[in-house]
Amino acid sequence: MKLIKFLFTGIIFGIVMAKSEAFSWYRIQEMFRFQSFHMYVIIGTAVTLGLIGVALIKKFKLRDMSGNPILFFPKEKSVWRYLLGGTIFGLGWALSGACPGPMVVNIGYGYYAMIIVFFFAIVGTYLYGAIKDKLPH
């Protein structure tokens, strides 16, 4: 039952991805062509509120529901893995029009072709795990 709150949060996530139209291939194309503010203002609002919230959590040392301090761990410093990995991700994002979250929202929405995209995203993750030691990080 401890997991039910995550199911509920996930449902809200699925609904907002669909209702904001962020799960649409068309919207992603429009974003990469800079022809509408739609995606930018959605992400901008989320990040602005995120910045304020994270700063407040740090300033007041807020705790989570179990009483543990909410901590933020700095990501490992590097350029290559973020730039190369990010670029490969972006190529796939603009082609399939979906990042991992919106993929599964599409499946629930009835766009079953996204099962192919999601399956191959799992394969891609496996491939990374298999050859990661040979890649610059």
Add this chain to the structure above:
Amino acid sequence: MLELIREPWTWWVSGTVIATIMFSLLYFGQSFGFSSNLRTICAAAGGGKFVKFFEFNWKSQLWNLVFLIGAVMGGYIAQHYLSNGNPVQISESTIQDLSLLGISAPISSQPEELFGLEAITSIKGFLILAIGGLMVGFGSRYAGGCTFGHAISGLSDLQIPSLIAVIGFFLGGLLMTYLFLPFIF
């Protein structure tokens, strides 16, 4: 009220809901990132037997898989109960650009030319989706996160690595949009 919910949501409502999801997960003692589910699925499927990267206690990530199932349900609910059936209202200039690629104006949320039955049963159509997915999965793990982990959670915490990753997301996206898509379609 229900009529209003059935319209596409205004940007600030969507952005606020996304931030609320991030803070709810922090309050629950977790952090917002979706692509780690892909790694968890590899581990749960037994990938750890062959690749060390998938040898970890994936059950600790069960909460995120439950979140994933919720996301599928959310998509279902949005389509069945919260949709007015109108196509996405993308800009006129995007419709024109896409028509040059042979992709018709929206009649729903996704183009038939990519996600329709005819498209996915052709070799080319199948490969487009497969290669797209492959790059998203490979790239997100290589970069250590996806749009949510880096662009939302990471930027909110002023993480430089996340900023580099987001620059990469756009670099790749622009290359695909302007350089490769005209050859693919």
